[in-house]
Amino acid sequence: MRYGVDGDLLSESEYEKPLSVFLPLRVRRTLVNRFCLVCQNVDCKSRGSEELMQELQERVAAKGLADVEVRSYMCFGACQEGPNMVVYPDKCWYAGVKKEDVDEIVEHLAGGAHVERLDKIDPSLKELIYQLLDTGVF
Ligand code: FES
Numbered sequence: 001m002r003y004g005v006d007g008d009l010l011s012e013s014e015y016e017k018p019l020s021v022f023l024p025l026r027v028r029r030t031l032v033n034r035f036c037l038v039c040q041n042v043d044c045k046s047r048g049s050e051e052l053m054q055e056l057q058e059r060v061a062a063k064g065l066a067d068v069e070v071r072s073y074m075c076f077g078a079c080q081e082g083p084n085m086v087v088y089p090d091k092c093w094y095a096g097v098k099k100e101d102v103d104e105i106v107e108h109l110a111g112g113a114h115v116e117r118l119d120k121i122d123p124s125l126k127e128l129i130y131q132l133l134d135t136g137v138f
Helices: 025-031 042-046 049-062 099-109 123-134
Strands: 034-039 068-073 085-088 092-094
Touching (some): 034 042, 049 068, 049 085, 049 099, 085 099, 092 099
16 A cells, blocks of 8 residues: 555555546646546445446546546445446436446546436435535545
């Protein structure tokens, strides 16, 4: 394990990320147009969110989407619906994501359409989380 500039503990795979991830978050936010926040808490992880995040990171890098960052998130509070991820600032929530959904999510991250069939979370919870994200706490 190693530490990033933000003081975050990095796994070996995270350490292999592009140099931009080592910039302070406030600087990265000026370079990144779109975040894909992937829950890495216990329930989502038990449903494969770690593998999904890695797959998304690899696919985004392979597609050359330098203004997109796929990163972990602590928990969105919809643990039984996981794996959960939110594309921000688009404010699109994807729940129950499976590996076969990754193609469509990458297309969304590249500027394509929102994958509506994966958006199945209660609107009041979504609004709460989006308000939290708007504060910049992630
Ligand atoms: S464990 Fe993923 S939303 Fe809580």
